[in-house]
Amino acid sequence: MLNKAFAEYVVNHLKKEGRLFNGTDHLIRVLKNAEALRTTENWKVVEAAVFGHDLAYSQSIESMHAQESSTLAASILKSLGYEQEEVFHISDAIACHSRFSNKPPSTDEARLLWDANKLDWLGATGFGRFMLRSGAEGLPLERAISSYRRLVAELKFYTPKGKALAKEKRKKTEELLSQLQF
Numbered sequence: 001m002l003n004k005a006f007a008e009y010v011v012n013h014l015k016k017e018g019r020l021f022n023g024t025d026h027l028i029r030v031l032k033n034a035e036a037l038r039t040t041e042n043w044k045v046v047e048a049a050v051f052g053h054d055l056a057y058s059q060s061i062e063s064m065h066a067q068e069s070s071t072l073a074a075s076i077l078k079s080l081g082y083e084q085e086e087v088f089h090i091s092d093a094i095a096c097h098s099r100f101s102n103k104p105p106s107t108d109e110a111r112l113l114w115d116a117n118k119l120d121w122l123g124a125t126g127f128g129r130f131m132l133r134s135g136a137e138g139l140p141l142e143r144a145i146s147s148y149r150r151l152v153a154e155l156k157f158y159t160p161k162g163k164a165l166a167k168e169k170r171k172k173t174e175e176l177l178s179q180l181q182f
């Protein structure tokens with residue numbers, strides 16, 4: 001079960017930062033996705049990794065946010081009494097959940113976090129999130145949409161269930177994009 005103090009820390013931190021597209025609602029969707037994809041992973045590791053994966057985020061450190069979130073989550077989890085091995089697996093999953101990470105997810109838990117997180121870029125919610133992110137970066141709508149199309153085309157999934165779910169969601173995403181007047 002997820003440590004209550006860790007969950008509270010993360011929720012308060014994200015609320016304080018007023019996240020636009022990776023706040024607590026994103027965490028809840030990623031957690032639900034992870035539940036839907038779950039097989040034999042260590043759930044304690046997955047839950048903590050989901051909660052901690054975007055802990056340190058700002059536009060200026062996008063390419064570093066996985067590593068920085070990993071380091072921050074590890075120090076908090078250690079102080080809360082998580083075992084060293086658990087902290088290692090949680091921080092490893094967080095460190096490799098981004099396309100900017102220098103290594104792909106190599107454990108079942110890390111692959112589950114990757115897929116659950118990437119699924120939240122698909123469908124109407126994913127489109128909305130991406131438009132918010134693009135707006136914050138100052139991208140005009142037309143460029144934001146072509147950038148989103150590219151993201152959808154390039155998104156990669158690792159688990160069999162993640163791939164199947166992504167296929168369904170991609171279809172819905174294509175339907176949505178076909179309605180745009182661009």
Ligand SMILES: [Fe+2]
Pocket residue numbers: 022026030053054117
């Ligand atoms: Fe995320």
